[in-house]
Amino acid sequence: MKKAFFSILVVLSLSPIMSYADREDTPKIAVASNGKDAKSAMIGSKADRCPYYLIFGGTGELTEVVGNPYKDVQSGAGPQTAVFLADKGVTVIIAETFGDKMITAMRSNNTDYFQLNGTVIDAVRKVLSPGNRILVKLDRNLNPDSYESYKKLINIEPNGKKREYVLFTVKKGKDKVAAMFLSPASEKGRSTLRLDENMWLYIPNVGKPIRITSLQSVVGGVFNNSDILRLDYAAEYFVEKMEEPGDKEKSSDKKELSDKYILHLRAKTKAVAYDKLKMWVDKDTILPVRIECLTEASMLIKTIYYKKTEDFGDKIVRPSVIETDSPLYKGYKSVMIFAKIKKRTFKDEVFTLTFMPNLESLR
Amino acid sequence: MAYREILIGIGILALSYGTALADEDYSFDLSEIEEKPLHIGGYVEFRPVLFGLDNNSALHKLRLYDRGKENIREEYNFKALLDGSYKRGTTEFHAIVNTDLKKSYLGCSEETTLYEGYMSLRPSSAFNFNIGKKTLKWGKGYAWNPMAFLDRPKDPDDPELAREGFVVVSADYIKSFDGRLKTFSFTPVLMPVYDHLNDDFGKVNRLNVAGKMYFLLYDTDIDFVFLTGGSKTNRYGMDFSRNITSNFEIHGELAFIDDHKKSFIDSNGTVFDKKYDATSCLLGLRYLTGSDTTYIFEYFHDATGLARSEMTDYFSFIDTGYDTYLISGDDSLLKKASNVAGGSYNRKNPMRDYLYLRASQKEPFDILYFTPSLTGIYNIDDKSFSVGPELSYTGVKNLDLRLKTTFLTGDSYTEFGEKLNDYRIELRVRYYF
Numbered sequence: 102m103k104k105a106f107f108s109i110l111v112v113l114s115l116s117p118i119m120s121y122a123d124r125e126d127t128p129k130i131a132v133a134s135n136g137k138d139a140k141s142a143m144i145g146s147k148a149d150r151c152p153y154y155l156i157f158g159g160t161g162e163l164t165e166v167v168g169n170p171y172k173d174v175q176s177g178a179g180p181q182t183a184v185f186l187a188d189k190g191v192t193v194i195i196a197e198t199f200g201d202k203m204i205t206a207m208r209s210n211n212t213d214y215f216q217l218n219g220t221v222i223d224a225v226r227k228v229l230s231p232g233n234r235i236l237v238k239l240d241r242n243l244n245p246d247s248y249e250s251y252k253k254l255i256n257i258e259p260n261g262k263k264r265e266y267v268l269f270t271v272k273k274g275k276d277k278v279a280a281m282f283l284s285p286a287s288e289k290g291r292s293t294l295r296l297d298e299n300m301w302l303y304i305p306n307v308g309k310p311i312r313i314t315s316l317q318s319v320v321g322g323v324f325n326n327s328d329i330l331r332l333d334y335a336a337e338y339f340v341e342k343m344e345e346p347g348d349k350e351k352s353s354d355k356k357e358l359s360d361k362y363i364l365h366l367r368a369k370t371k372a373v374a375y376d377k378l379k380m381w382v383d384k385d386t387i388l389p390v391r392i393e394c395l396t397e398a399s400m401l402i403k404t405i406y407y408k409k410t411e412d413f414g415d416k417i418v419r420p421s422v423i424e425t426d427s428p429l430y431k432g433y434k435s436v437m438i439f440a441k442i443k444k445r446t447f448k449d450e451v452f453t454l455t456f457m458p459n460l461e462s463l464r
Numbered sequence: 465m466a467y468r469e470i471l472i473g474i475g476i477l478a479l480s481y482g483t484a485l486a487d488e489d490y491s492f493d494l495s496e497i498e499e500k501p502l503h504i505g506g507y508v509e510f511r512p513v514l515f516g517l518d519n520n521s522a523l524h525k526l527r528l529y530d531r532g533k534e535n536i537r538e539e540y541n542f543k544a545l546l547d548g549s550y551k552r553g554t555t556e557f558h559a560i561v562n563t564d565l566k567k568s569y570l571g572c573s574e575e576t577t578l579y580e581g582y583m584s585l586r587p588s589s590a591f592n593f594n595i596g597k598k599t600l601k602w603g604k605g606y607a608w609n610p611m612a613f614l615d616r617p618k619d620p621d622d623p624e625l626a627r628e629g630f631v632v633v634s635a636d637y638i639k640s641f642d643g644r645l646k647t648f649s650f651t652p653v654l655m656p657v658y659d660h661l662n663d664d665f666g667k668v669n670r671l672n673v674a675g676k677m678y679f680l681l682y683d684t685d686i687d688f689v690f691l692t693g694g695s696k697t698n699r700y701g702m703d704f705s706r707n708i709t710s711n712f713e714i715h716g717e718l719a720f721i722d723d724h725k726k727s728f729i730d731s732n733g734t735v736f737d738k739k740y741d742a743t744s745c746l747l748g749l750r751y752l753t754g755s756d757t758t759y760i761f762e763y764f765h766d767a768t769g770l771a772r773s774e775m776t777d778y779f780s781f782i783d784t785g786y787d788t789y790l791i792s793g794d795d796s797l798l799k800k801a802s803n804v805a806g807g808s809y810n811r812k813n814p815m816r817d818y819l820y821l822r823a824s825q826k827e828p829f830d831i832l833y834f835t836p837s838l839t840g841i842y843n844i845d846d847k848s849f850s851v852g853p854e855l856s857y858t859g860v861k862n863l864d865l866r867l868k869t870t871f872l873t874g875d876s877y878t879e880f881g882e883k884l885n886d887y888r889i890e891l892r893v894r895y896y897f
Binding site: 180201202205206208209251253255258264267269283284285286287289290296297298299304305306309311312314315316317321372374422433436438440441447448449450451452453454455456459461462463464 | 490492494496497499505507547551554556584586588589590592601602603604606624625626636638639640641642643644646647649651678680682683685705706707709710711713715750752756826827832833858861862864896897
């Protein structure tokens, strides 16, 4: 009786967002919890060791409370818990923290995850928020799930001097990106690979690929490696808050809210390059217009501007120019121009260290 | 037909991009990304070097005993490295030719070497086959690679220099997975060693078999390698590399060499051979600070290296040979020492335990494309070391400028104390085309 009552409450509290839920692709959300009582439950601190999982449907209704059968096992609790929940049809897991092994297992099962704290209800509300739906749509509008493209990177110094790089880029799924330099001559043949948060740089003469970090930049300038080898935004961030026209009074961007959504994104893990993003999204096209990259303390690291929407064919209509500047590099600007974005499928073997020297063969 | 359509498409797109982006002053000329079957590139380099000679060092006595004593000598190096490839379908031909011209106090020399020249067949992204002269570049270490069994040794003073390969037949089989094991690849290698074919590798008339298995497991790169066949004794190795955090990487190598034969000389000039199983290892890290300083640190234990006493005896024997030469003009002892030096003693770092540290600061004081670095190599066994400050500037397109100084310091009868030079200053001007 109590459970039924609470379920009604949860459903009612989430009713404003129900209309957003795509019934053909409804998420099933499991929230790590210390208690069975969803009404008062707080999110469990460790995904693999929490005693219970509260499972919610795509409209926010509590559907099941399950005990975590692996909470006391000596080793392998994380991966086993991930598989256990995936077998139950869970598509999203929420907890305060996840171990690396559990993250790997969740990715293998195509399970999305969010690191949140606070109450279980608030967490479910955040994950089902319209903002997160918009973010997923924005990713697909920016590029197909699997594609190839050419990019020109231009670093512009305060005195107007430019340095240009041309790259051939391939991407597959949520976590695989590779790029190869075509010019200038000093960089030709270098290639970079990103598998989730692992990044490598291959320099022909040096031979073996060396590990690089997301905050470095293989080309210098304002774009760092994670900007150049960017994954889907929804793969790395979730929408913590979305400003809408009704929020005009409290918003600092009142004018822009008439034709834009303003999304406040938070990184899913500490390994992501920026702690927070503030993203202005065009309401008609669901494409980004401007993104501010912020630290945890909301200090501005850089601003990214999406410009010049072009039709690349095959229903790919997206900005062809990305500009960025940063208060940390006063007077400097970097520009990324896209060309020949084309849907293309690749074998997973393309995104391996062994294949890095051979990326040219894909052109 | 399809090819012509693509070309027309590229032309139209090139025009439209040029026009569309003109008002922003950005341009993306699509001819830049046109795929060409033939590619020729490379670089030319001019590298003058100034040596501050140590007239009293053992290696000076060994190599320059019959020449006048001078404190400073210069050397002029010219290099042209030509890198070409031709692609047709799934087949690619690739060649790297290196030409070195040197003018020094020892005279002029010219050497042209085919560094690489091989054919690749790539029927699929999961499989490729290579035949020809190729560098395999195994190992994860930056300055040293004890498990690079099929490579010529790196120069720890300049680990990123291109090197000459060996003639091999190799293949790569790659398989990706979902799960903890993300990638597996296997690289079998056949390496023939006969007269005029890889004959500087080891014993001739042998067909050597080697292999590398690579795993990306739990976000860690892991390789297992082996070499057998008789040109060298059997050897096995492994390496790993992993990012602990996004800015902190660790790596390591382990190499087991069966029946390693070491030749060394005592202070009387008697040459000894010693056979033993050698286990070498390397541990290293790469760390990037918030202020863009990159540190590379490595510890290397080379079990095939010479012990302190073996080095001391060698230097002592050179001194004896040099004294004999001064008294009688007889250089036979020095020549004997020189012959022994062709083996273990002639390696860049011939002893057993080393530390390597390189710190480089990207663009300090907001000077774009400018990177100062400091590199140190410390011989733990005899406490001698080299330290090298370096300035690099890449602000002009395709031009790479580097000014590097190296100071060598150590007591008598130590590795760096007995090198030919006390210091070295070199400027490297490299233009890529």
